[in-house]
Amino acid sequence: MMPARTLLAASLLLALAGCGREAPPAARLEALAMTAAQSQSAEAERQLRHWAARGAPVAQRELGLLYASRAAKVEEARIWLTKAALQNDAQAACALGDLARATSTMAGAWTWYEQAALLGHARAALMLGLMARNGEGTERDPTRAQYWLTRGAERGNAHAMFALSNMLRDGEAGPADAARAHEWLEQAAEHEYPAALQELAMQSSDALQSSHLLKEANEHRQSNWNRF
């Protein structure tokens, strides 16, 4: 959210800075991208392009994400995301994984997600876990699935936490581990994964805790409809 005056002042600074200077910090570039997307700001988009063209990976990634949501710009999005991913931007690699996974063959999805996951991206680790678990876009491999779901869970992805808790409870990749399954179920519920809130509520023998979990789930029902 940058009012026009601030944007012009910033653009002057950035234009001056563009002469052989370093790119602005990541947060600044991300704020530009937010303005470009939220306010349809051509000026913010122009500045983002300026830094993307100068090789700043965060700018390339943000420009790619911006364009990925525009039907006419998907191919250009792919180009910018690829440039960013080649500079080890995890979010870009994950976004490329998403694009690949949407195709009928899912060709390349595993590779992109793996790059992102190795860079610490939680949702990419989730996607690897689900793909390996279901044999989609890769060989079915419960051990690999549990490995990646664990990485995703450790990095805070609530969906990964829940899927992992199910794998552990049913011993899908080794002996069942009810205690760890329950820990991850609690974490998934804490992070508001809807199925986890309900599962924990139904497993709980504490009537008040159970009713509070469902109350929580109900409260967030509408705004979490597309969150996971």
Next chain:
Amino acid sequence: MKYGLCWIAAMASLGLTACNNKSDAPAIEEGTTVTFALLETTDLHANILSYNYYSLSADTSLGMERTATLINGARTENPNNVLLDDGDNIQGTLLGDLQAVAAPVTCTQTLAMHKAMNTLKYDAAGLGNHEFNYGLPFLSQVTNTDFGIPGVSKPAGNCGAPAFPLVLSNVTSVAAQKPIFAPYAILPRFFTATGPDGSTRQVQLNIGVLSFVPPQILDWDQKNLAGKVAVGGAKEAATQYVPEMRSKGANVVVALSHGGLDTSTYSPKMENQSYHLAGTGIDALLIGHSHLIFPKAKEAGGPALDPSLSAFPASANVDAINGFVNGVPTVMAQSWGRRLGIIKMTMVYQGGKWVTQPTKTTVEARGFKYSDGSTTVAADPAIAAGVATEHAAAIAYATQSLGVVTEFEMSAYFALVGDVSAIELVNQAQLDYVKNLLATTTDPVLATYKNIPVLSCSAPFKAGRNGPSDFTDVAPGASAGAPVGLQVRNPGDLYLYSNNNLQAVKIKGTDLKAWLEASAKQFGQINPALSAEQDLVPSYGTIYNYDVFYAENNALLYQIDVTKPAGSRVVNLTYQGHAVLDTDDFIVATNDYRAGGGGNVPGIDGSKTIIKSPDANQTIVSNYLKQIGKGSGKVTLAANGNARSWSFVKVATAGPVILRSAPGHLALAQASGIAPIVGEGALDSSGFAKYAVDLSK
């Protein structure tokens, strides 16, 4: 000491805000100290009374009527005080939804939550993400604020609203390029201070307040907000406004940050930005959103610190015991009014400004049982009195007529032997919804699915899990001759969980078979040669995982062979008379619990979801029934209750097979033509009747 005329006038008429000009304020002696309490409520979520509108029963562990008692007590303990709210207060209970959606308050009315907050004389409030759930026009009206957004107009005149300032620092109107609320407020307060000589005197302290919401509101309320508002980072907004507030005389800057603590690298895109506000020049941090207790509860026997709050690296400098984040006193008061945050700050006047004394500053997230760890505070009667009408309206709303009658009793007593009277309507409603969605979709991917067969599945949610009286039974005794009117609550009995959103998955025949097998695990394996009694359903513990599938006109049929081990029981699976192939495509209407991995059905783990709806399954059932009400006006067994999609593979057993269920319903089984039920036996030790099951029928 110097006393200006202005100050004398202020003392003469209590509470005047005339003295907000620095040059008029009396000089404050170096070394003067002042102690005051910043009180926080957060995430109240429309919980005004200690009441649960879904169970229609009291819940004394939550509710503002008890928070009010904590507030009254804290104010008595701390005569210098400021009461603030950190957002997410207008949405969350049936009462909130009633006042915003079902029967929206008019401009001349004030939301019940705001009435209660006005009774409690809040000093200021920030916003949370849920304030945007009901859309911008509603928010504009109930806060009596013009947002500067084209197409969003507040009714003329003054609408009922909070009597205190609302602030929001990081949300702007895209069109007007300025904040939709005041980005900050500076509240002049007159506090009793202590001079260096120990004597008391009055000082004016200007309390500056800003507030921040997560940028994700643009995702979570995309339909309401896209293109209309822009959300920037909290750190950027604080950097912009804190110096401005200081230059306007703010002595204390309080951030109301509707976000939790996330110590990872700052990004304006991150959801929980509160941690990163600690370095922006603020004096106190009031946070929320993640519904946690920070710092650790202090009462005897209080809950342990949440694991996520004890997992920060030491370098993050988060003191979760005493309530400091990078040296800034910080509090999060859980949710639903269960806690009151109290930052008791001591400041000393040094070098011409007020400086916090951290060693004399304490932080507490005070709960209802703070006095001794077991006694819950009493409710403040003033709160209930103020919202009595609204409370009664919410209860009436939950029990109002749907405009449709039923000619049959819808129960789950015999759901596990094929009865679908409590399930078919849910499936019909879900199926109808998904079919309509696919028929009218503009989504290019969904449009390619228009010819894929649509199924629906649903489980008997209340079927003995909590004992013999825990069975769905809507309209007992209903018949064609004696139809029974259905209430809004009844969809809640048919569809138990109000938290579920409808979702649909796209699967193959193999997945369908695995799913049916997963459901069929609920049965015990019956040995036809055994003469001893065998229990058809040994446990009702996970009966909510017994999905019953249905296709329009009962086109999907299957049988369950309970003599086989779990995993190999489902046979004769046909769709429209043809055997289901492994490669067949199906779309299945279900809910977010199942589609997201609940029950761990193989392959159904969030990876196959093609439709995510913001509509609740319970509402979809309710709307379907209302629609029937407008049509024939009734639901009947023939149209809505006896399309039995599954049956047991017939087998004669040497010994008795029983189904445990609520006693006294044999006549219902017989009248409904549930052939396998041939008698009702004695009660078991838990009070279930043991119905005799003849699997050869």
